[in-house]
Amino acid sequence: xxxxxxxxxxxxxxxxxxxxxxxxxxxxxxxxxxxxxxxxxxxxxxxxxxxxxxxxxxxxxxxxxxxxxxxxxxxxxxxxxxxxxxxxxxxxxxxxxxxxxxxxxxxxxxxxxxxxxxxxxxxxxxxxxxxxxxxxxxxxxxxxxxxxxxxxxxxxxxxxxxxxxxxxxxxxxxxxxxxxxxxxxxxxxxxxxxxxxxxxxxxxxxxxxxxxxxxxxxxxxxxxxxxxxxxxxxxxxxxxxxxxxxxxxxxxxxxxxxxxxxxxxxxxxxxxxxxxxxxxxxxxxxxxxxxxxxxxxxxxxxxxxxxxxxxxxxxxxxxxxxxxxxxxxxxxxxxxxxxxxxxxxxxxxxxxxxxxxxxxxxxxxxxxxxxxxxxxxxxxx
Amino acid sequence: xxxxxxxxxxxxxxxxxxxxxxxxxxxxxxxxxxxxxxxxxxxxxxxxxxxxxxxxxxxxxxxxxxxxxxxxxxxxxxxxxxxxxxxxxxxxxxxxxxxxxxxxxxxxxxxxxxxxxxxxxxxxxxxxxxxxxxxxxxxxxxxxxxxxxxxxxxxxxxxxxxxxxxxxxxxxxxxxxxxxxxxxxxxxxxxxxxxxxxxxxxxxxxxxxxxxxxxxxxxxxxxxxxxxxxxxxxxxxxxxxxxxxxxxxxxxxxxxxxxxxxxxxxxxxxxxxxxxxxxxxxxxxxxxxxxxxxxxxxxxxxxxxxxxxxxxxxxxxxxxxxxxxxxxxxxxxxxxxxxxxxxxxxxxxxxxxxxxxxxxxxxxxxxxxxxxxxxxxxxxxxxxxxxxxxxxxxxxxxxxxxxxxxxxxxxxxxxxxxxxxxxxxxxxxxxxxxxxxxxxxxxxxxxxxxxxxxxxxxxxxxxxxxxxxxxxxxxxxxxxxxxxxxxxxxxxxxxxxxxxxxxxxxxx
Numbered sequence: 033x034x035x036x037x038x039x040x041x042x043x044x045x046x047x048x049x050x051x052x053x054x055x056x057x058x059x060x061x062x063x064x065x066x067x068x069x070x071x072x073x074x075x076x077x078x079x080x081x082x083x084x085x086x087x088x089x090x091x092x093x094x095x096x097x098x099x100x101x102x103x104x105x106x107x108x109x110x111x112x113x114x115x116x117x118x119x120x121x122x123x124x125x126x127x128x129x130x131x132x133x134x135x136x137x138x139x140x141x142x143x144x145x146x147x148x149x150x151x152x153x154x155x156x157x158x159x160x161x162x163x164x165x166x167x168x169x170x171x172x173x174x175x176x177x178x179x180x181x182x183x184x185x186x187x188x189x190x191x192x193x194x195x196x197x198x199x200x201x202x203x204x205x206x207x208x209x210x211x212x213x214x215x216x217x218x219x220x221x222x223x224x225x226x227x228x229x230x231x232x233x234x235x236x237x238x239x240x241x242x243x244x245x246x247x248x249x250x251x252x253x254x255x256x257x258x259x260x261x262x263x264x265x266x267x268x269x270x271x272x273x274x275x276x277x278x279x280x281x282x283x284x285x286x287x288x289x290x291x292x293x294x295x296x297x298x299x300x301x302x303x304x305x306x307x308x309x310x311x312x313x314x315x316x317x318x319x320x321x322x323x324x325x326x327x328x329x330x331x332x333x334x335x336x337x338x339x340x341x342x343x344x345x346x347x348x349x350x351x352x353x354x355x356x357x358x359x360x361x362x363x364x365x366x367x368x369x370x371x372x373x374x375x376x377x378x379x380x381x382x383x384x385x386x387x388x389x390x391x392x393x394x395x396x397x398x399x400x401x402x403x404x405x406x407x408x409x410x411x412x413x
Numbered sequence: 414x415x416x417x418x419x420x421x422x423x424x425x426x427x428x429x430x431x432x433x434x435x436x437x438x439x440x441x442x443x444x445x446x447x448x449x450x451x452x453x454x455x456x457x458x459x460x461x462x463x464x465x466x467x468x469x470x471x472x473x474x475x476x477x478x479x480x481x482x483x484x485x486x487x488x489x490x491x492x493x494x495x496x497x498x499x500x501x502x503x504x505x506x507x508x509x510x511x512x513x514x515x516x517x518x519x520x521x522x523x524x525x526x527x528x529x530x531x532x533x534x535x536x537x538x539x540x541x542x543x544x545x546x547x548x549x550x551x552x553x554x555x556x557x558x559x560x561x562x563x564x565x566x567x568x569x570x571x572x573x574x575x576x577x578x579x580x581x582x583x584x585x586x587x588x589x590x591x592x593x594x595x596x597x598x599x600x601x602x603x604x605x606x607x608x609x610x611x612x613x614x615x616x617x618x619x620x621x622x623x624x625x626x627x628x629x630x631x632x633x634x635x636x637x638x639x640x641x642x643x644x645x646x647x648x649x650x651x652x653x654x655x656x657x658x659x660x661x662x663x664x665x666x667x668x669x670x671x672x673x674x675x676x677x678x679x680x681x682x683x684x685x686x687x688x689x690x691x692x693x694x695x696x697x698x699x700x701x702x703x704x705x706x707x708x709x710x711x712x713x714x715x716x717x718x719x720x721x722x723x724x725x726x727x728x729x730x731x732x733x734x735x736x737x738x739x740x741x742x743x744x745x746x747x748x749x750x751x752x753x754x755x756x757x758x759x760x761x762x763x764x765x766x767x768x769x770x771x772x773x774x775x776x777x778x779x780x781x782x783x784x785x786x787x788x789x790x791x792x793x794x795x796x797x798x799x800x801x802x803x804x805x806x807x808x809x810x811x812x813x814x815x816x817x818x819x820x821x822x823x824x825x826x827x828x829x830x831x832x833x834x835x836x837x838x839x840x841x842x843x844x845x846x847x848x849x850x851x852x853x854x855x856x857x858x859x860x861x862x863x864x865x866x867x868x869x870x871x872x873x874x875x876x877x878x879x880x881x882x883x884x885x886x887x888x889x890x891x892x893x894x895x896x897x898x899x900x901x902x903x904x905x906x907x908x909x910x911x912x913x914x915x916x917x918x919x920x921x
Contacts (some may be wrong), residue, residue: 314778316777318776344859346854346855346856347854350778351778353778
């Protein structure tokens with residue numbers, strides 16, 4: 033029974049959400065500031081930066097050099113196919129590029145931004161067809177197939193466009209995270225707020241960076257995403273990426289079995305909440321759990337100070353990938369904070385009460401959306 | 414050489430007691446491990462010299478002791494005792510290794526463990542029934558103290574119950590031995606002499622009855638079983654391993670050596686009842702196991718069920734079923750030892766054995782994936798999945814028993830199916846699914862802690878793939894044990910024919 037104290041009695045989760053909104057309004061982040069959180073976030077973003085760099089190199093390589101290669105057996109080799117690399121690949125001493133494709137497919141499937149619209153435009157169809165014809169020149173069999181199924185190769189080009197767009201997005205993010213780590217090493221990053229500021233500044237700086245994609249076939253260069261399409265970094269890759277990968281994603285086979293027929297999965301894609309901010313870190317390491325691939329990749333690049341922190345845990349290095357996942361989620365809440373603050377209707381430092389009220393409603397709606405994510409758990413973790 | 418298996422741990426026990434208390438727990442531990450390691454080596458040397466083609470006792474030793482009482486120091490080993498002897502050494506080594514490194518009163522603990530090993534070896538080796546009885550009784554003391562001092566919260570109750578039951582067991586066995594000696598007028602308790610008795614069948618049945626109840630308590634058979642789940646639940650993991658792996662086998666060994674060996678005519682007469690008793694034990698143990706919420710209690714009831722298979726095989730008393738019985742003794746020793754080690758491992762890390770509380774322990778990063786995988790293997794082995802020792806043992810038991818007692822065998826086979834039911838329930842609830850919130854931060858399991866269970870799992874698989882490595886020691890001895898009386902199948906068939914003849918005569 034609520035006590036009659038004159039104050040509104042909220043359930044604990046609501047109280048926490050209110051506190052988070054207040055924290056955001058006073059310059060804080062979704063993640064509370066603490067020395068351990070800072071070490072985890074900066075350390076994991078350093079590692080993530082290295083992994084993203086490897087991912088973006090491969091995505092760009094596939095977009096440029098595996099264009100319309102229908103059986104790309106060596107697409108993860110970045111053009112360098114040697115016996116030793118092949119053996120290392122089979123021994124699984126490699127980067128799990130499959131994860132970057134998993135993210136690309138999430139973006140491709142959920143769409144969003146002008147990129148998605150552009151890929152359905154006539155201009156794109158014409159440009160893509162030119163490239164297809166050039167690629168298939170001298171191949172009557174494939175040309176015939178293209179006449180019979182004209183949407184098939186076109187869809188492949190759309191996929192290639194997403195390979196390229198995600199590669200370009202991660203090129204910026206990778207450099208941003210590695211720069212953050214360098215600044216932390218120089219003592220310039222002292223709090224979670226500093227981390228958010230660094231990312232926010234980086235996002236704003238790169239916001240209008242054009243997203244373009246060309247392929248070279250023979251001696252000729254073909255535009256797929258021309259500069260004239262007006263695609264930019266922030267609104268056409270960053271925002272759709274956050275929406276698709278952080279929030280929505282898609283249900284994967286793990287320890288939870290979803291039954292679409294009994295409506296356990298929403299029919300409305302926009303209601304999906306299987307993304308990185310919602311993922312349960314505990315099944316990491318099990319078969320068929322895609323985040324395991326990313327966490328495995330990040331184990332190779334952990335800075336020593338973070339590795340030491342993990343070693344001090346109860347399980348030592350045995351649950352390293354779960355710990356990395358928890359740190360990764362913390363860091364992604366910082367990136368999400370930067371994105372939320374960057375897209376706020378008014379500067380968060382405004383003193384105008386009307387603008388403050390608009391910001392309050394805006395932040396409240398975001399935090400409400402995150403109510404079922406790992407946000408609450410990570411407040412005290 | 415056989416004496417070494419008794420005297421090494423016995424003198425070792427004295428040595429451990431004399432260690433200065435200031436030396437801490439590691440000295441008694443490593444000394445005990447070294448001494449039991451030596452007995453394992455002696456067992457291997459025995460194995461090298463042991464001739465499996467001989468049915469007689471080998472490496473016999475005889476020293477006069479208290480001759481007016483007919484008590485002499487007579488030792489010997491045959492194919493029935495040899496596998497159990499080796500298992501005693503190996504499981505004691507594993508139990509010592511898995512004992513708490515920081516246990517309280519370490520010198521007393523390791524002294525009692527060594528004493529237990531020595532007395533069990535003595536019981537398996539004794540060729541004088543009174544000497545067997547002495548070892549059989551001595552073994553109660555360390556086991557009682559090991560449960561009463563290092564056990565769980567209700568250790569006093571469990572240890573006392575164990576002592577009362579097994580003391581009654583000892584009294585009944587002593588009555589049977591003394592009765593046999595008095596009634597035959599024998600001045601010695603030499604097994605070979607007493608075995609030649611020609612007492613009237615009624616007397617034999619009475620003496621065998623005492624042995625059946627006496628050893629039935631030890632095995633244990635329903636309804637004399639209630640001490641076992643309590644003892645297991647309260648005993649620490651190493652003690653449970655020894656209790657299930659070796660000490661219960663004293664019951665079945667005694668039943669075959671002295672019951673079947675000395676009273677074959679009475680055995681033949683009672684065998685249909687024994688087979689039915691086995692069915693009750695198997696089904697009761699299995700159904701009760703299904704209802705358990707405590708993992709250890711479930712494995713304990715599983716033991717009751719699986720020990721019933723041995724009685725079934727003994728009741729059939731065919732060469733094949735007897736071979737199956739010994740295989741089942743070893744198989745149950747290894748598998749139940751493995752299961753108790755794993756349940757102990759889960760309890761040590763999670764602080765719980767509650768099937769309803771634990772969940773998702775196979776989680777690869779934060780659960781107990783190796784222990785969980787071994788538990789799946791142990792469950793499969795216990796349920797008689799081919800490729801593991803449990804399959805071959807149970808197959809031999811059923812194959813050997815079916816021609817003699819088809820109905821009872823089929824009913825016992827239901828017990829095997831029920832084993833799969835309760836162990837899969839355990840595995841499904843405790844190890845599959847998402848890791849429970851209450852056990853999300855478990856301490857790590859070190860390889861040293863996994864080593865005992867891995868060793869047993871390897872033995873379970875090895876003997877499953879190559880059962881001949883196990884059966885070769887036993888086959889001749891068990892065949893000889895049942896060769897000197899008409900097979901129960903023949904007797905049963907003759908009785909059936911006689912009954913039908915009488916029925917036909919009555920027909921107009």
